[in-house]
Amino acid sequence: MEMCFQSVLLKVQESLSADELQDLLFLCSDLLCLRDLNTVSSGQKLFTLLQEQDLLSLEDPSLLMELLRITKRTRLIRSLQSDACMQTNGTADQPQQQQQQRISRYRQFLYELSESICDQDLKNIKFLLMKTLSRRKLEQNLTLLQLFLEMEKEDLLGENNLDVLQRIFADVYPALGKKINQYREENLNVVFIAEETEGFSSKADLPSSQTSLPSVEILGREMDGITLTKNASGFSRDNSQRSDSVNSGIDSESSEMPQIGNSMLEQYEMKGEWRGVCLIINNYDFSACGMGIRDGTDIDHESLRDVFEWLGFEILTRRNCTREQILKALMDLSARDHTQADCVVCCILSHGRLNGIVGVDGQLVFFKELMATLSPLRCSSLYGKPKLFFIQACRGTQNQRPVFPQTFTEDEDVLASDAGVPRDSIPEMADYLMAMSTVPLYASFRDKNNGTWFIQSLCHNLRLLVPRGKDLLSILTKVNADVSRKSDKSGLKKQMPQPEFSLTKTVVFPPPALP
Incomplete structure (x- = not known):
């Protein structure tokens, strides 16, 4: 089965263009260190790094499917879901809400922005950054996603640091400037859920904003x-x-x-x-x-x-x-x-x-x-x-x-086991x-x-x-x-x-x- 899964990864690699590989590298930039990412020249190398970090495996290929979903490779997803080893694993076609989301909303949002920018817009963005980033970097043939990474290195961009990006996009592409502002406002209202939600089968099962957050969680x-x-x-x-x-x-x-x-x-x-x-x-x-x-x-x-x-x-x-x-x-x-x-x-x-x-x-x-x-x-x-x-x-x-104080509800869980435990262990x-x-x-x-x-x-x-x-x-x-x-x-x-x-x-x- 492992050989079968490696064949699946090879199939994905062969379908990736150079630009699509760069897209995947950007989306994975929170999961892998920058030094490793800079060494990646092929899909094979990227998948090897993800496997070494236990982020991708036959038992859990969800990260691969998530990357393909974000980059809108729908046909490839359908092809993989029909693959024998992926069907045997049963994870590839698992409902979206049951899969663990590895790529942050912030990283996905930047990727979506890049999809709306044409070559002339990119030139204008680089021009506006001339006095902020080094001319040497800007004169390189950087894509917008690579430019985002350079801005993050210089602390000009981050999940809670979108001011510079919003000002630039407001000048270059006002509609996207408004989109950034909307994203920031929505991000302020994200409800915090203390427990991991992999086990919940639907949104109805998720804790509400009135659920008590325990001060001491247990090693789960x-x-x-x-x-x-x-x-x-x-x-x-x-x-x-x-x-x-x-x-x-x-x-x-x-x-x-x-x-x-x-x-x-x-x-x-x-x-x-x-x-x-x-x-x-x-x-x-x-x-x-x-x-x-x-x-x-x-x-x-x-x-x-x-x-x-x-x-x-x-x-x-x-x-x-x-x-x-x-x-x-x-x-x-x-x-x-x-x-x-x-x-x-x-x-x-x-x-x-x-x-x-x-x-x-x-x-x-x-x-x-x-x-x-x-x-x-x-x-x-x-x-x-x-x-x-x-x-x-x-x-x-x-x-x-x-958050403001709420009236908390209480749920009681009872754990039982019929297994005997030796007294001296x-x-x-x-x-x-x-x-x-x-x-x-x-x-x-x-x-x-x-x-x-x-x-x-x-x-x-x-x-x-x-x-x-x-x-x-x-x-x-x-x-x-x-x-x-x-x-x-x-x-x-x-x-x-x-x-x-x-x-x-x-x-x-x-x-x-x-x-």
Whole structure:
């Protein structure tokens, strides 16, 4: 079947013109690093890169079909759907709303704009950019899509940075200038849905704008379907009461935070000879793959180093790591003897995508890969001990917008299983926590002078609340509250962190002794 699928890809490649290949490269520019894209001279090379990144396979050819749909290759789609191996797979003709959308609305919109521009319009656009972009680049035989990429490199264009483009199109093609303005207005009203919607069968099944957004999501797809539910009877289900209790905890840092009956919950032991190792991976320089530098990340690194040293951890630092170097750093950590340690911590400061973080070589490390390195199957001395990940990275390019309070509805899910579990065993993926700086599909924000909203709030609240005996999930809930109240100067950009966990006990760090 794999050979059959490669034949399908060869069929697509042979049907692509040079211009159509450039269209596909532009549409994939959010999925692959710029350095790799610059090496692509054929459809075969593009498909190989997508397969290497696990973005395209026989089991999931949806990205290929999405690219062909956007570029209006209807006849080719029908031809592929009739292919035996695609029919066997059953994904190619899956209803559109059930397929995961990999190409952003922004990228598709720019492609649609390019389809409306003639050669003379392109010359006029280049003329208007003469004092903005270098003459050398403009004199090259750039297509409009390639010009868009150059504008993105110079920070003249982005999903939330369409001012320059709108002014240019208003002069060259007023109707498209109005179209850009319409797109911007529609983008302001996009409803944010916290959960991935791959499992919903129709729009009627999607959560409405009144659905409650949980502050703590559970390790879902990254945990191969493991789901946990947490029902705290101590929390009021009345929205107004809940709002009052949360706000009181925010307004005064000396106020008591809501508790979940900690006396009823078992705690991980924190009585070892040493607290454990804290590995900090600090990726700053992405210039090798065309993604620039992450100004402000060193401030986060220093804050994390200081607070985890204060908590009694041994600090290991790795800087500017490629994909392979990230995995090696974690494997080296896994190879250590953690028998005398209470837990292990890994902090990663980097660029990211939906399902993982990006190395400085532009290559993706999936969250599942990060977790697997510290699995008790690989490191027996971490059996039953908390494995804590703190991830500062984007998980998409969208920006969250502020919303007004709503009356939330409640749905209760009950999970049952008849499978017996041996008394003396634990699931392989138990005892993990992944504290993400943002929810899936959205960006997280970094101040060049003060560090990131998430890491700075995390470090502040650890110092504030550990001495008061607060458990880690309560501290992360306070981090959620603090970051959710932040916004940019315009008041339009918001961020919502997301702790995901399979912890079986509470994590309470012993208060460090005063100096």
